[in-house]
Amino acid sequence: RYREASNLPLPVLPEGWAGEKDFKTTGRLSAATQRSIEPVGPHFLAHARRARHKRTFSEDDR
Amino acid sequence: MAAEGASATASAPGERIAIGISFGNSNSSIAITSVDDKAEVIANEDGDRQIPSILSYVDGEEYNGQQAKQQLIRNSNNTVAYFRDFLGQDFKSIDPTHCHASAHPQEHESTIAFTIQDKEGDEKSTVTISEIATRQFRRLKQSATDFSGKEVNSAVITIPTNFNEKQKAALTKSASDAGLEVLQLIHEPIAALLAYDARPESKVEDKNVVVADLGGTRSDVAVIASRGGMYTILATAHDYEYAGVHLDKVLQDHFAKEFIKWNSIDPRENARSLAKLKLEAEATKKALSIGTNANFSVESLAEGIDFASTINRLRYETIARKVFDGFNRLIEGVVKKAGLDVLEIDEVILSGGTSHTPKIASNMRSIFPETTTVLAPSTTPTAINPSELQARGAALQASLIQEYESEDIEQSTHPAVTTVKHLTNAIGVLAISGDPKQGIFTPVISAETAVPARRTIHISVPKEGGDVLVKIVEGGSHIKVSKPDPKPKTNGNKDSDDSDEDSEEDSDDEPEEQRERVWKVGNVLAEAAIRDTKKGSKIEVMINVANDLGVTITAREVGAKGGVRGNLSPP
Ligand SMILES: Nc1ncnc2c1ncn2[C@@H]1O[C@H](COP(=O)(O)OP(=O)(O)OP(=O)(O)O)[C@@H](O)[C@H]1O
Ligand SMILES: [Mg+2]
Numbered sequence: 097r098y099r100e101a102s103n104l105p106l107p108v109l110p111e112g113w114a115g116e117k118d119f120k121t122t123g124r125l126s127a128a129t130q131r132s133i134e135p136v137g138p139h140f141l142a143h144a145r146r147a148r149h150k151r152t153f154s155e156d157d158r
Numbered sequence: 159m160a161a162e163g164a165s166a167t168a169s170a171p172g173e174r175i176a177i178g179i180s181f182g183n184s185n186s187s188i189a190i191t192s193v194d195d196k197a198e199v200i201a202n203e204d205g206d207r208q209i210p211s212i213l214s215y216v217d218g219e220e221y222n223g224q225q226a227k228q229q230l231i232r233n234s235n236n237t238v239a240y241f242r243d244f245l246g247q248d249f250k251s252i253d254p255t256h257c258h259a260s261a262h263p264q265e266h267e268s269t270i271a272f273t274i275q276d277k278e279g280d281e282k283s284t285v286t287i288s289e290i291a292t293r294q295f296r297r298l299k300q301s302a303t304d305f306s307g308k309e310v311n312s313a314v315i316t317i318p319t320n321f322n323e324k325q326k327a328a329l330t331k332s333a334s335d336a337g338l339e340v341l342q343l344i345h346e347p348i349a350a351l352l353a354y355d356a357r358p359e360s361k362v363e364d365k366n367v368v369v370a371d372l373g374g375t376r377s378d379v380a381v382i383a384s385r386g387g388m389y390t391i392l393a394t395a396h397d398y399e400y401a402g403v404h405l406d407k408v409l410q411d412h413f414a415k416e417f418i419k420w421n422s423i424d425p426r427e428n429a430r431s432l433a434k435l436k437l438e439a440e441a442t443k444k445a446l447s448i449g450t451n452a453n454f455s456v457e458s459l460a461e462g463i464d465f466a467s468t469i470n471r472l473r474y475e476t477i478a479r480k481v482f483d484g485f486n487r488l489i490e491g492v493v494k495k496a497g498l499d500v501l502e503i504d505e506v507i508l509s510g511g512t513s514h515t516p517k518i519a520s521n522m523r524s525i526f527p528e529t530t531t532v533l534a535p536s537t538t539p540t541a542i543n544p545s546e547l548q549a550r551g552a553a554l555q556a557s558l559i560q561e562y563e564s565e566d567i568e569q570s571t572h573p574a575v576t577t578v579k580h581l582t583n584a585i586g587v588l589a590i591s592g593d594p595k596q597g598i599f600t601p602v603i604s605a606e607t608a609v610p611a612r613r614t615i616h617i618s619v620p621k622e623g624g625d626v627l628v629k630i631v632e633g634g635s636h637i638k639v640s641k642p643d644p645k646p647k648t649n650g651n652k653d654s655d656d657s658d659e660d661s662e663e664d665s666d667d668e669p670e671e672q673r674e675r676v677w678k679v680g681n682v683l684a685e686a687a688i689r690d691t692k693k694g695s696k697i698e699v700m701i702n703v704a705n706d707l708g709v710t711i712t713a714r715e716v717g718a719k720g721g722v723r724g725n726l727s728p729p
Contacts, residue, residue, distance in 0.1 A: 098614035098698065101600050104589035105618040106697060109625035109687050118687040119724035125707045126632060126681060127729055128579035131390050133608050134348045135571040136555055137355065139362070139387030144570040146610075153612045153702065 169311055169339055176312040176341060176560040177302045178552025179295075180349070181329075183242045183256070184374030184402065185511065186211045186294065187546065188302045189553035197353065197550040197557075199543075202301040208511065208545050209301075212239040212260075213293055218278035222297040231433045234260050236274045240375060244270050244287045246321075246328030256375050256403065259433055263287070288332050295336035312339040314556040316346045316548045318378055319394045341559055342567060346371055347380035348389050349551025350509040353542055354533065355387065356554050362387045364604040365504035370489050370522075371548075372512035374402040379489050381496035381503075383580075383606035386613075390580060390606060393496035400484030402443075402512040408478045409439040409469070413454050417465050425460040434459055446471050447514040447536075475517045486521050499637045500526050501675045508534035513544035578608045579707065583632040583680055587617060587699055599633040599677035602701050609707065614700040616716060623693040628713045628722075630701065632680040641671045686713045686722040704728075 114120075133140060146156050178189040178197065185208045189199045199207045206224050214221040214229035214237040221229060229237045240256035241263070249265035257263055261272040270287045277283065302310040315333060317326065321343075330340045347369035354360060364385050371378045377397045383390045414426050414435060425431035438456045445452035446469070455466040475482070493500055506522050513519070519534035526532065533541045542550070559567055569575070584605045588597030603613045619626050688697055695715055702710040706728040714721025 098616050099602075101587070101589070101615045101617040103618060104591055104598055104600065105620045106626040106628060107588065107590045107597070108620055109627045109689070113627065113685075113687060115685060115687060117724075118689070118722045119711075120685045121724060121726050122682045122684060124681075124726055124729040125585075125683065125703070125709060126582045128581055128609065128707055130577055131392075131580045131606075131608070132573070132576050133578060134345060134389040134391065135342070135576050136344050136348045136389060136551075137352050137387055138558060140389075141558060141570070143388060143608075144575050147575050148569070152704075153610065 171561045171563060174312045174339070174341075174560045175306065175308050175310045176314065176556040177310050178349075178549050178554070178556050179298060179313045179315045179333075179338075180346070180548035180552060181242055181291075181294070181298075181315060182211060182373055182510075183240045183376070184211060185209060185545070186298055187549040188298050189546070189549035190302065190306060191553050191557040195356075195554075195557065197356070197553040199546040199549050200302065200305045202297075203304065209298070210239070211242060211294055212237060213290060213297075214238070215274055215276040218276065220276070220293065220297075222294070227437070230260060230437070231430055234429070234433065236276065237261060238272050238274065238285075238290050241272075241287060241290055243376075245291055245332065246325035253398065259429065259436070288328060288335070291329070291332035292335040295333045295338055299336055299338055311337060312341050312556070312560065314342050314344055314552040314559070315340060316349045316552050317343045318376075318396070319345045319347065319380055319391060320378075320396055339564075341556060341564075342571065344552060344555055345380075345391070346378065346548050347382065347391075347394075347507075347509070349549075349555070350507055350547035351382060351384065351389060352551040352554055353547045354507060355384070356551075357542075363504075364607065366392075366498060366502055367505045367507060368489060368493060368503050369507045369509055370485070370513065371510040372401065372485060372508070372515075372518065373510040374512070377401045377485060377488055377510075377512075379492045381492055381498065383604075385604060385607040386611065388608055390608060392498070392606065393492050395488055395492040395495065397484070397488045400481050400488065402440075402510075404481045404484075405443055405478050405512065405515070406436060406439045408481065409442055409454070409474070410435050412469070412477055413439065413442075413465070413467060416467055417459060417463075421460070421463055423460050423463070425465075428460055431460040442469065443474075444514070446474050447516060471516075478517075482517055482521060485518055486525060489522070490525060499673075499675070500530070501637060501673060502635060503530050505531045505533065507547070508532070508541075509544050509547045511545045579705070581605055581607050581609065581611070581703065583634055584677075585683070585701055585703070585709075586631060586633050586677075587615070588629040588631055588679065589617060597629065597631075597679060599631065599679050601633060601677070602699060603703065605635070607703075609703045610705050612700065612702040614698060616696045616698050619688075619691040619695055619697060619715075621693070623691040623695060625687060625689045626691055626697065628686040628688060628697060628699060629682065630684045630686075630699075630711055631682050633677045634680055636676050636678050638674050638676045639671050640674075642669050683709065683726055684711055684724060686711065686724065688713055688715055688722060691715050 209223040210227040212226035214226035239260040442454045450471045459465040516536035519537045584601045585603045586601040708728040709726040712723045
């Protein structure tokens with residue numbers, strides 16, 4: 097499943113850009129907030145199942 | 159079948175017949191899901207889908223629902239009404255206001271009870287709040303059982319978001335004493351949201367939702383982050399000053415005054431007259447939700463005098479303005495409390511009986527921008543009956559979990575599973591518009607998304623294709639306020655200005671400010687290069703955030719092999 101972004105395009109790769117295997121990390125995520133998700137609905141049940149079996153999304157997809 | 163009064167113990171999943179119950183101070187309703195997974199609210203033996211949460215006793219016989227409500231006129235002492243919020247409370251902390259014209263709650267041992275004549279003969283009994291609620295649940299269970307032809311033995315029940323552990327325990331015990339195993343208690347606004355999201359035409363989207371549950375004696379509002387079908391409550395507010403009964407009161411006073419004008423008798427001074435006035439005011443109010451005119455007519459309102467009058471909707475909306483303004487303030491307040499702006503709300507769900515009122519929906523239409531969907535009968539023809547949302551949501555949840563072992567349900571609802579990290583900022587990709595140096599944030603994962611989370615977007619390459627840059631960044635949503643062509647201030651002496659310095663809304667003659675939602679680009683997280691893309695092709699970007707906030711990014715040209723993949727360590 098994917099979402100179609102608005103029709104603005106990606107930028108052209110700047111001259112001289114370099115990264116190992118064409119990838120470069122420049123930062124990390126900001127700290128997160130602890131909150132409670134509501135244990136309701138089909139998507140929560142899928143989440144709980146993954147959490148209980150310590151499975152990832154892609155393992156769950158299979 | 160369980161013996162009378164026996165508690166329902168956890169039954170084996172295979173033996174469950176489960177329903178959804180919404181149990182309010184004013185009304186209860188019950189819903190079941192049919193084989194095609196659609197929830198439907200079912201009528202009781204009187205044909206009512208909204209069953210007044212009232213019990214009344216005449217010569218030892220028990221009446222419930224609409225029949226019990228009628229008893230408020232002649233038999234108010236033996237009629238118990240508006241009791242749900244007393245469950246699990248100390249006598250000192252309850253508000254008995256709404257019980258003035260029915261059996262009064264009183265302190266009894268460590269709980270609350272009513273003294274009513276509920277058996278044949280003159281003997282009175284003291285019936286605890288727990289037992290009253292059990293009797294109400296028995297009636298609901300019986301109605302559902304009669305409807306489905308099989309004994310209903312379990313339920314998902316909706317509760318307000320501010321119910322504490324004692325209240326939850328008391329409610330569970332009352333239901334269980336009526337022979338209903340409580341599979342789960344779920345929050346009322348979440349049940350309403352689930353009822354909408356379960357419709358086949360609704361898409362799983364990331365959206366900020368306001369659920370305004372406007373009932374009879376209370377109004378409750380919640381702001382919910384709905385992310386990939388998972389729900390997180392960001393803020394709530396509860397109000398007991400502006401609710402359905404306050405709209406009734408406005409009409410009551412209006413017609414009482416008219417009656418006084420003709421007859422010089424105040425029907426509010428006699429208990430029976432007042433009860434009649436109240437019931438008819440409510441009926442008139444409901445009629446005004448459908449028609450633009452409504453009748454008010456009571457036989458023998460006071461001292462044997464009949465009374466009939468009419469009112470139009472505009473007049474009603476004018477005299478009830480204070481109450482409507484109260485709803486508006488409550489709803490605007492909780493959006494602020496959630497740290498959001500009205501521009502950031504995607505959907506407003508009007509729930510609860512009072513939400514049938516067209517004026518409330520039109521007020522929402524003017525408070526929220528056009529981009530916000532307002533789900534109410536008068537604004538959206540396909541809206542679900544607001545009185546049925548909670549029971550439906552509860553029934554849907556019941557059908558989802560009734561096959562589970564009780565321990566599994568308990569484990570899944572445990573804080574160890576439900577307390578999780580939520581993203582502070584959105585994560586997205588930079589696109590470009592006119593100025594190639596100016597990146598435009600394109601969100602991929604919204605703020606307040608619970609982790610782990612995974613989202614994928616497709617985004618265009620420049621016209622000519624070639625080598626492109628995928629820049630992954632954090633973004634924050636902001637409200638940009640601008641005043642088109644502001645008039646220069648001619649008043650040199652600023653201090654003489656009588657409005658507050660920080661007040662946004664200065665004088666009336668200034669052009670109206672424009673407010674728009676914009677993204678501010680924050681932290682740059684990663685960059686990836688996709689080379690040799692074809693003209694007119696698209697890039698698929700997948701962002702996967704793990705439990706520990708480590709991020710995996712993959713980007714590839716749609717339809718092409720390979721692609722780029724990289725990881726960000728957790729913060
Ligand atoms: N069509 C209608 N138009 C306007 N108001 C209505 C309509 N139908 C029901 N109501 C009002 O809705 C209120 C009851 O709402 P609801 O059934 O959601 O209550 P509840 O959740 O049981 O109440 P409480 O807030 O007391 O716990 C009553 O004041 C009733 O008059
Ligand atoms: Mg309610």
